[in-house]
Amino acid sequence: MPQSPDFTDPRPGQVPLLMAVAYRTMTDRFHARLADLGREPLRPAHGYTFRYLASNQQATTVTLAAHLGVTKQAASKTVAELEGWGYLERRPHASDKRAQVLALTPRGHDYLKLADRLWAEVEKELAEVIGAERLAALDHDLRAYITAIHEDQAVPLRPVW
Amino acid sequence: MPQSPDFTDPRPGQVPLLMAVAYRTMTDRFHARLADLGREPLRPAHGYTFRYLASNQQATTVTLAAHLGVTKQAASKTVAELEGWGYLERRPHASDKRAQVLALTPRGHDYLKLADRLWAEVEKELAEVIGAERLAALDHDLRAYITAIHEDQAVPLRPVW
DNA sequence: TGTTATGGTCAACCTCATTGACTACTTCAC
DNA sequence: GTGAAGTAGTCAATGAGGTTGACCATAACA
Numbered sequence: 114m115p116q117s118p119d120f121t122d123p124r125p126g127q128v129p130l131l132m133a134v135a136y137r138t139m140t141d142r143f144h145a146r147l148a149d150l151g152r153e154p155l156r157p158a159h160g161y162t163f164r165y166l167a168s169n170q171q172a173t174t175v176t177l178a179a180h181l182g183v184t185k186q187a188a189s190k191t192v193a194e195l196e197g198w199g200y201l202e203r204r205p206h207a208s209d210k211r212a213q214v215l216a217l218t219p220r221g222h223d224y225l226k227l228a229d230r231l232w233a234e235v236e237k238e239l240a241e242v243i244g245a246e247r248l249a250a251l252d253h254d255l256r257a258y259i260t261a262i263h264e265d266q267a268v269p270l271r272p273v274w
Numbered sequence: 275m276p277q278s279p280d281f282t283d284p285r286p287g288q289v290p291l292l293m294a295v296a297y298r299t300m301t302d303r304f305h306a307r308l309a310d311l312g313r314e315p316l317r318p319a320h321g322y323t324f325r326y327l328a329s330n331q332q333a334t335t336v337t338l339a340a341h342l343g344v345t346k347q348a349a350s351k352t353v354a355e356l357e358g359w360g361y362l363e364r365r366p367h368a369s370d371k372r373a374q375v376l377a378l379t380p381r382g383h384d385y386l387k388l389a390d391r392l393w394a395e396v397e398k399e400l401a402e403v404i405g406a407e408r409l410a411a412l413d414h415d416l417r418a419y420i421t422a423i424h425e426d427q428a429v430p431l432r433p434v435w
Numbered sequence: 436t437g438t439t440a441t442g443g444t445c446a447a448c449c450t451c452a453t454t455g456a457c458t459a460c461t462t463c464a465c
Numbered sequence: 466g467t468g469a470a471g472t473a474g475t476c477a478a479t480g481a482g483g484t485t486g487a488c489c490a491t492a493a494c495a
Binding site: 125126127128129131132133134135136137138139140141142143144156157158229231232233234235236237238239242243247248250251252254255256257258259261262263268269270271272273274 | 286287288289290292293294295296297298299300301302303304305317318319390392393394395396397398399400403404408409411412413415416417418419420422423424429430431432433434435
């Protein structure tokens with residue numbers, strides 16, 4: 114049974130740790146909800162793939178790899194996996210015979226809608242603890258920090274561990 | 275080059291993603307500082323190990339494993355690695371001939387002090403963007419959420435990906 | 436029209452975790 | 466006491482999820 118970090122420690126520099134723990138807590142809540150519904154345990158990387166494909170009609174394995182911040186080989190494995198599970202399909206590219214356009218299947222779109230709902234529920238739990246105003250402030254502050262540090266640049270999507 | 279998630283998306287449920295990206299951003303800043311100082315690229319798990327040993331004079335591999343939320347085999351590898359780098363040492367346990375008490379070396383204590391300083395610097399960058407008041411609110415809110423969800427229970431230390 | 440760049444795949448490997456089996460020692464019930 | 470069950474730690478095999486490198490087919494360009 115894992116023990117807790119010392120949350121009464123007044124040392125500065127605790128916020129990064131708190132953020133990691135809070136994020137892990139939220140993903141656990143999300144996956145618990147998925148499991149309650151009897152769904153496969155798809156991970157955040159899958160969700161980001163779905164979201165990218167939904168908002169990008171011309172997605173290919175290479176552009177997905179860039180979006181996820183992994184190599185095209187790694188992205189290719191993810192694509193093959195999700196295709197095998199029926200969440201996405203590959204279509205021939207209109208003008209480039211090498212390329213394949215990636216598209217969500219109806220099942221993929223359904224999953225995305227479900228995921229949106231579940232994440233919103235998890236966020237709501239947070240709002241119930243800290244209040245809606247503080248949640249809005251949190252949303253605003255995190256965006257401000259991320260854009261301030263990265264400016265116009267690309268943002269890595271995955272935590273480093 | 276990874277692309278950014280759409281930070282203008284008003285959909286609810288974005289806070290978990292923002293948290294993941296913010297945490298990743300902060301760890302990147304931390305590691306950049308470490309690299310500037312020419313230090314080995316120790317990962318968060320190493321830092322949590324140091325912190326645990328510093329606050330726990332009777333730590334063993336098994337209790338460390340519980341703290342980190344991994345198997346004892348995984349903890350054992352981490353211990354061997356950190357011992358090889360001279361950050362910690364194993365001492366015989368006073369009353370249990372099977373067990374080894376883990377303790378930081380002076381080099382380990384030095385690293386911990388350095389890490390504290392660097393994390394505080396990273397946190398300060400966040401404070402410079404959102405202000406000291408908002409940082410304090412963030413600290414407070416994250417703690418409130420974590421303790422509300424986990425109550426007295428153990429908290430998993432690592433993000434799931 | 437040849438040279439260079441790009442989309443995608445295959446294969447080998449690395450890191451960091453896992454499960455399972457095992458030894459040595461400890462603890463507990465009787 | 467002593468035998469049974471539990472615990473600290475290690476070794477070995479395996480798996481998930483990434484990497485690098487080599488390669489083919491097609492595109493883009495000088």
